Amino acid sequence: MATEPDAMVPVASLADLEAEGRTVVAENGRAIALFYHEGEVYAVDNRCPHMGFPLTRGTVEEGVLTCHWHHARFELEEGDTFDPWADDVQTFPVEVRGDEIFIDPDPPQTVPPNVHWRNRLADGLHENLNLVMAKAVIGLDEAGEGFHTPIETAVNFGTKYRASGWGRGLTTLGCMANLYAEVGGRDKRRAMFMGVRDVADDCAGEPPRFQQYAFDNRDLSKDRLKSWFRESVEVRDADGAERCLLTAVACLDPEEVAEIVFAAATDSLYLNAGHTVDFLNKAFTTLDHIGWHGQGDDEDPNAAKVLASTVEQLTDATRSEELSSWRNPVDIADLVFDAHDRLPDLVAAGEGTEWNEPEGFVDELLVDDPEHIIDALTDAIREGATQTELADAVVRAATRRVAWFATNNEFADWNTVHHTFSYANAVYEATQRTDAVELYRGCFDAAMSVYLDRFLNSPQAPLPEPGESDRDPADIREELLACFDEQGQVNRAATLVSEHFDAGGDPEDLKRVMGRGLLREDANFHTLQNVEGHFARFDEAADDWERRLCLMAPARYMAAHFPTRRSNEQTFSIATRLHRGEKLHEAE
Ligand code: FES
Structure with missing residues (x-):
């Protein structure tokens, strides 16, 4: 030295x-x-x-x-x-x-802090060491690296060290990268910690993944690659599909790649209870954060490693047309496939026409009649509804299923309504990425899943109507946080959210407090996704009632699942205190 x-x-x-x-x-x-x-x-x-x-x-x-x-x-x-x-x-x-x-009490540093913490983050990911990852995220933030380095390091690790590729961990990471902008202060560090630790946990004990190579031929058209990719997915040929996709990444622009991926993802119905499209959407979102191309001398563009890792989500997925619930007592799979067949004519009929969503359209999607729902959707397409407009309506219906979830159901059924919402939200977000006509099919799937969930709203949970309140919004937010400390405060959570609107509180403050309540818990994958998805929907909501629903629904979901043991928060708090130089042990 x-x-x-x-x-x-x-x-x-x-x-x-x-x-x-x-x-x-x-x-x-x-x-x-x-x-x-x-x-x-x-x-x-x-x-x-x-x-x-x-x-x-x-x-x-x-x-x-x-x-x-x-x-x-x-x-x-x-x-x-x-x-x-x-x-x-x-x-x-x-x-x-x-x-x-x-x-020498102050020797020259041989390794700059950002490099030290980047290396420690890699160590933490490899060994699945929560405290090391928490310290590294804090150290990187302190070194001015924000969330970019943690997310990029975790993506590099997660796409390499999980044989089956993109999974829950990387999806959580993408979800946390989105939430990063919504939460305040130290919660940004919590969000990053939550993301990287789930990647490490998801990869722990897994064999590594070996990536395929793109074809040498770069003169392949989008239509040819799209057809090869879909055929490979159809016959569950993961290697062939991966080579086609890597070639598409090398030859085509991101929008065309998205078209190919989401077309294959909607050839079959509601893959993996909606997870496949949800995971694919988060993979593309993650690329928005880290960039389509890698930095420096990394030969492997980010898009190649990220998208190649998603292929088994498609080839190994359960197809809902194989499930009894999609075949009996009504063959809704058949209804949806029939609508697929009619799509080219419907789209042609609607071309050049602007659709104005009729009043009560979302209510039409919530009825106890799948044929009526499919008719409402296909009529809308014939009248010119775009994929985005239709997906937007369907995801609003899905939000209602979460907001109205009846607590007399089995607890696990919160997952069921969440899956539908998350899928519908992913289809909506995919329509922002590509105008592939195939995404209409995602709307049919999501709407059928909304239909299948109808009994989970029986009875429909009561939601507070808009009113007036002279309470201080800060007190309401405090009470909401306190309500997550007690089990079973599902309806109270919705009431407090509604009251915050009534009192004229800033919804961004409310979101930040909900973010704090979320990130201090050992929130499971679905809860994290539900809150992040509804926050995104809030930003797109057209009126006051939709905005209320977009925060009441996740508040109910959170209250149903909280409190937890908060072991991650314990780790994060230890790392924070160590970083500040505080004592943790009386012997110090
Ligand atoms: S080994 Fe844990 S404090 Fe030293």
Whole structure:
């Protein structure tokens, strides 16, 4: 460790250290432990890098310093740890001049903080170490890297170290990257921690993934690649589909790639209970955050690694036409396939016409008659409704299923209404990316799933009507947070959200408080998705009642699932306190 001679300061007497074996000195506001071991003097930061326990309370044997709290071990000379979960401990240059010990308390940094924390984040992802990831996210944010480095590092890891590719973890990461802008202050760090830790958790114990290669031929048309990709997905040929998709990424622009992907994703019905389209949508969203192309000398564009990793979501998916619930007692799969067949004529009939959504159109999508629903959708297409307009109406119907969810149902059925909402929302967001005609089919699927969920609104949960309130909106937000501390406050949560609107509170403040309530919990994948999706819908909502629904629905969902054990928050809080230099153990 290079150091300037005049940077050395006297800190202790050699004779005293020889007699005691160890001591602590204070320099530049930090405690430094000195050890006399095997005839040499060593200086290390007295705070254990794991959780701050004083290392002078540890044991030194054969050149190894062992902390007594969780028994992390460090090589005494350079501070390298034997235990990656603990991190290396900082050491300081030492000189003995006569009887006096000199140290450099502020040695030059060999690794810049952003590089150190990037490496630690990679370590945390590889070993699935929550505390390491929390510290790294905080350290990167402090080093001015925001969320870009965490998301990019986690995408690189997650697309490589999970044989089956894109899954829950990377979807959570994309979801958290979206939520990042909606939450305030330290919750941004929580969001990033939540995202990267779910990637690590989802990849833990998984074999790695080996990516295929694009075809050499770059003169392939979009239509040819689209047809090959769909055929490969149809016969569940993952390797063939991946090669077609990688070639599409190499040859086509992002909108055309999206067309190919979402066409294949809607050839069959409501794949994987809606997860497939949802995951694909989040993969594209993630690319919005990290860029279609990689940076620097990375030869592999981000789009290639991200989209190639999604292929098994398509080829291995359960197709809802294979499910009894889509075949009996009404063959709704047949109804939907029939509508697929009619699509070219319907679209041609509506060309050049502007659709104005009729009053009560969303109510038409909530009736107990699947044929009526399909007719309402196909009539709309014939009258010129765009994919976006139709998807928007369907996702509003899906939001009502969540907002009206009756708590007399089985608890697990919250997932069912969530799946429908999440799928409908993904179809809507996909229509912002491509105007592929096939996305109308996603609207049919989502609407049929809304239909299948109808009994989960029986009885329909009561929602508060808009009114007036003279309460302070800040008090209402406090009460909402407190309501998430108690189990079963589902209807109260909706009432408080409604009251916040009545009192004229700023919905952005309300969203930030809901974000805080979400990120302090061990919220499951569905809850995170539900809140993020409804926040996005809120931003697009056309009127006051829709905006209320977009926040009442996730508030009910959160209240149904909270409180949890908050173990992630415990980890995040430990990392934050360590970062601030606070004591965690009485022995410190
Ligand atoms: S091993 Fe030192 S504090 Fe945990």
